[in-house]
Amino acid sequence: MISSTLVKAGVAAIAAATTAVAASLPAISAVGNKFFDPSGKQFFIKGIAYQLIPHDPLMDTEQCTLDAKAMKTLGANTIRVYHVDPTADHDGCMAAFADNGIYILVDLDDFATDIDPLAPTWNDSQYKAYSAIFDVFAKYTNTLGVFIGNEVIARANQSESAPYIKAATRDMKAYRDKKGFRNIPVGYSAADIAELRPMLQDYLVCGDTADTADFFGLNAYEWCEAGNDFQTSGYKTLDDMAQGYPVPIFFSETGCNTARPRLFLDQNAILGPDMNDLWSGAIVYEWIEEKNNYGLISYGPPQGEKTGTNIEDGFLRKGTPTPVQPDFSNLQAVWKTNNPTGTAKSAYTPKLTAPACPKSTAGGWLLDGDVALPTLNQIFTASPTNKPTDVGKNQNPTATSTDSSAPTGTNGAVAVGRELSGMTGALAAVVVGFAALL
Ligand SMILES: *[C@@H]1O[C@H](CO)[C@@H](O)[C@H](O)[C@H]1NC(C)=O
Numbered sequence: 001m002i003s004s005t006l007v008k009a010g011v012a013a014i015a016a017a018t019t020a021v022a023a024s025l026p027a028i029s030a031v032g033n034k035f036f037d038p039s040g041k042q043f044f045i046k047g048i049a050y051q052l053i054p055h056d057p058l059m060d061t062e063q064c065t066l067d068a069k070a071m072k073t074l075g076a077n078t079i080r081v082y083h084v085d086p087t088a089d090h091d092g093c094m095a096a097f098a099d100n101g102i103y104i105l106v107d108l109d110d111f112a113t114d115i116d117p118l119a120p121t122w123n124d125s126q127y128k129a130y131s132a133i134f135d136v137f138a139k140y141t142n143t144l145g146v147f148i149g150n151e152v153i154a155r156a157n158q159s160e161s162a163p164y165i166k167a168a169t170r171d172m173k174a175y176r177d178k179k180g181f182r183n184i185p186v187g188y189s190a191a192d193i194a195e196l197r198p199m200l201q202d203y204l205v206c207g208d209t210a211d212t213a214d215f216f217g218l219n220a221y222e223w224c225e226a227g228n229d230f231q232t233s234g235y236k237t238l239d240d241m242a243q244g245y246p247v248p249i250f251f252s253e254t255g256c257n258t259a260r261p262r263l264f265l266d267q268n269a270i271l272g273p274d275m276n277d278l279w280s281g282a283i284v285y286e287w288i289e290e291k292n293n294y295g296l297i298s299y300g301p302p303q304g305e306k307t308g309t310n311i312e313d314g315f316l317r318k319g320t321p322t323p324v325q326p327d328f329s330n331l332q333a334v335w336k337t338n339n340p341t342g343t344a345k346s347a348y349t350p351k352l353t354a355p356a357c358p359k360s361t362a363g364g365w366l367l368d369g370d371v372a373l374p375t376l377n378q379i380f381t382a383s384p385t386n387k388p389t390d391v392g393k394n395q396n397p398t399a400t401s402t403d404s405s406a407p408t409g410t411n412g413a414v415a416v417g418r419e420l421s422g423m424t425g426a427l428a429a430v431v432v433g434f435a436a437l438l
């Protein structure tokens with residue numbers, strides 16, 4: 001116990017010292033479909049999903065310092081954090097990561113505020129919650145970007161919630177600009193759903209650029225067999241579907257764990273010549289070992305039924321990170337051999353055209369073209385009058401708004417609501433037909 005107290009005191013002293021002299025990392029910006037540092041060197045993500053505890057892993061400077069050092073050894077330059085508490089102090093953790101050359105991608109949503117695909121909303125309370133997190137993280141130069149959501153659309157039949165993702169993107173970009181933040185990219189992290197490929201990724205970047213995502217992250221667990229390669233893994237298909245993509249695209253989660261040990265050979269494809277002309281790297285899932293067996297480190301043996309301050313769900317959430325081997329070393333080795341230089345900003349003049357907004361497809365993408373987006377607080381409910389025969393060119397579904405100042409919309413928007421989840425295929429087809437009329 002004495003020794004661990006001493007170690008802790010030592011770490012606290014180091015943490016205090018590093019906070020005082022915290023280096024700030026040069027801010028990364030997005031140009032065309034690439035990320036660049038201020039010197040004009042292209043930036044490729046070598047990232048780790050980092051969420052030790054459900055609500056905010058960026059409050060404990062001592063822990064962040066231990067983890068950031070271990071991540072530097074691993075070769076990581078980015079972490080992805082899913083949930084943070086905007087009222088907490090993040091200075092120590094952000095400095096600890098900056099000192100170790102590590103950027104942060106952070107989600108603006110939280111459990112209570114994310115967009116529910118079955119009853120999508122984009123409302124004042126969400127706007128306030130997202131902007132509170134944006135306010136906090138905008139001041140750190142090692143904030144690489146923010147996510148509007150993670151896998152909001154989790155099933156093929158939830159594509160009609162996409163206008164809400166885009167509305168949130170539109171409003172957070174406008175908020176960033178209004179507040180005078182630097183041009184921190186605002187993007188989305190998508191589940192890899194075969195029926196929605198590539199419609200979702202195209203939809204989020206089509207149409208008016210005021211509404212579009214600044215980057216697209218794909219959570220893909222396709223490279224699952226030890227013998228997989230660029231072709232057999234499915235990555236070639238992903239790559240084909242992303243040709244000409246106008247904004248940075250990367251894997252926001254990857255690292256299938258069904259073949260053990262994990263070899264992470266997909267990193268050779270992503271960061272190597274097969275994909276690095278288009279993709280900006282990957283985030284490996286995940287730092288801490290827990291029940292799902294995706295961990296790269298652990299803070300001690302599984303705790304079974306034990307409970308305690310630093311134990312959650314049977315695993316220690318704090319302590320000295322101990323590599324899970326050989327996985328940790330395997331990832332370290334593939335990252336060490338993949339150091340793409342990419343394109344210099346000075347030699348890069350993007351000539352990229354946004355894709356057209358996708359047409360609806362039977363049993364797949366349910367939005368037809370560039371449907372109007374909901375305004376803040378606007379909720380559309382399907383109603384019997386939403387039939388194509390009843391709707392003239394300029395008629396709209398009823399908008400119920402909690403904010404009387406919110407316009408009810410003159411362009412209409414696709415009907416989305418909880419009602420939809422109970423619809424039969426025939427009624428859903430009517431709704432799609434309606435969308436087509438707009
Ligand atoms: C706003 O959205 C959140 C998240 O979906 C929801 O919990 C809340 O009830 C909504 N508030 C209003 C006033 O609709």
Ligand SMILES: *[C@@H]1O[C@H](CO)[C@@H](O)[C@H](O)[C@H]1NC(C)=O
Nearest residue numbers: 155156157158420421422423
């Ligand atoms: C959506 O798909 C899931 C299965 O993927 C199914 O359980 C659910 O009932 C479907 N919802 C609708 C509205 O069809």
